[in-house]
Each structure stands twice: as structure tokens, then as C-alpha cells.
Amino acid sequence: MEIRTQLEESSARIVLAGRFEFSSHRSFREATEQILGRSAVEQLDVDLGAVSYLDSSALGMLLMLRDKAQSAGCVLRLASCSNAVKQVLDVANFQKLFTMV
Numbered sequence: 001m002e003i004r005t006q007l008e009e010s011s012a013r014i015v016l017a018g019r020f021e022f023s024s025h026r027s028f029r030e031a032t033e034q035i036l037g038r039s040a041v042e043q044l045d046v047d048l049g050a051v052s053y054l055d056s057s058a059l060g061m062l063l064m065l066r067d068k069a070q071s072a073g074c075v076l077r078l079a080s081c082s083n084a085v086k087q088v089l090d091v092a093n094f095q096k097l098f099t100m101v
Contacts, residue, residue, distance in 0.1 A: 001016060001017065001018040001019055001020055001021070001023075001024040001027070001028075001051075002016070002017040002018055002050075003015070003016055003017075003024075003027055003028065003031050004017075005031055005034070005035060007035070007038070007041070009040065010040055010041060010042040010043065011041065011042065011043040011044070011045070012035045012038075012041045012043070012044050012045070013044070013045045013046075013047055013079075014031055014032065014035065014044070014045070014046050014047065015047040015049075015050070016028075016046065016047065016048055016050065016051050017050035017051065018050070018051065018052060019051075019052060019053045019054075020048075020051045020053065020054040020055070020058040020061075021053065021054065021055045021057060021058055022055065022057040022058075024058070024061075025057065025061060028061055029061070032044075032065050032068070033068075036068055036069060036072045036074060041072075041074055042073070042074060042075065043074065043075045043076075043077070044069055044074050044075070044076050044077070045076075045077045045078075045079040045101070046062070046065070046076070046077070046078050046079065047079045047080050048078060048079065048080060048081045048082065048085050049079070049080030049081070049082060050082075051082065051085050052082075052084070053084070054085060054088055059088075059089075059092055059094070062078070062094070062098070063097070066097065066098065075099070076098065076099075077098065077099045077100065077101050078094070078098045078099070078100045078101070079100070079101045080101075081100060086100075
């Protein structure tokens with residue numbers, strides 16, 4: 001999976017592309033910890049528009065990120081979900097846990 005980060009004044013965006021699965025755990029954790037370590041970041045968007053596949057471990061990573069973001073006082077949103085990704089998130093009831101834009 002490819003991960004790009006974009007930082008602005010008080011917001012950040014993580015753009016994911018490819019297969020979001022267990023093998024992405026380390027790079028995803030490093031990218032998110034780096035962003036959440038910045039005290040100025042108040043909002044974090046995870047852009048899933050170019051994700052072709054996500055598995056249950058990816059769902060777990062998003063849940064852990066949600067908890068870490070809340071602890072850091074950061075608003076977390078899932079953005080640009082493709083139809084395939086949206087279907088998986090809907091089955092997992094993520095619309096109740098995340099703001100989706």
C-alpha cells in the first residue's frame with residue numbers, strides 16, 4: 001500500500017492507495033503516529049479513495065487510530081470512500097463510529 005501525508009496548519013490528510021491489509025500495519029502506524037504527535041493537528045482525514053481492498057485488520061487499524069485521535073483531541077474523518085470500501089465499512093457499521101466525508 002502507498003501512503004502519502006499532507007499537513008496544513010491545523011489539519012492533516014493521509015492518502016492511502018492499493019490494498020489496505022495486515023502487511024500495511026507498520027507503515028500506517030508510523031504515518032499516523034507522526035501526524036498525531038504534532039500538537040497543532042486538530043483534524044485528520046484518512047482518504048480511502050484509491051484503496052482497492054481492505055481486510056479486517058485494516059478495520060482494526062482504523063479503530064485503533066480513532067481511539068488515538070480521540071486521546072489526542074483530534075477529529076478523525078474517513079474521506080472519499082470508493083463504493084467497494086464503503087460497502088465493507090457499512091457492513092462493519094463504521095458509519096456509526098466515524099464521520100464519513
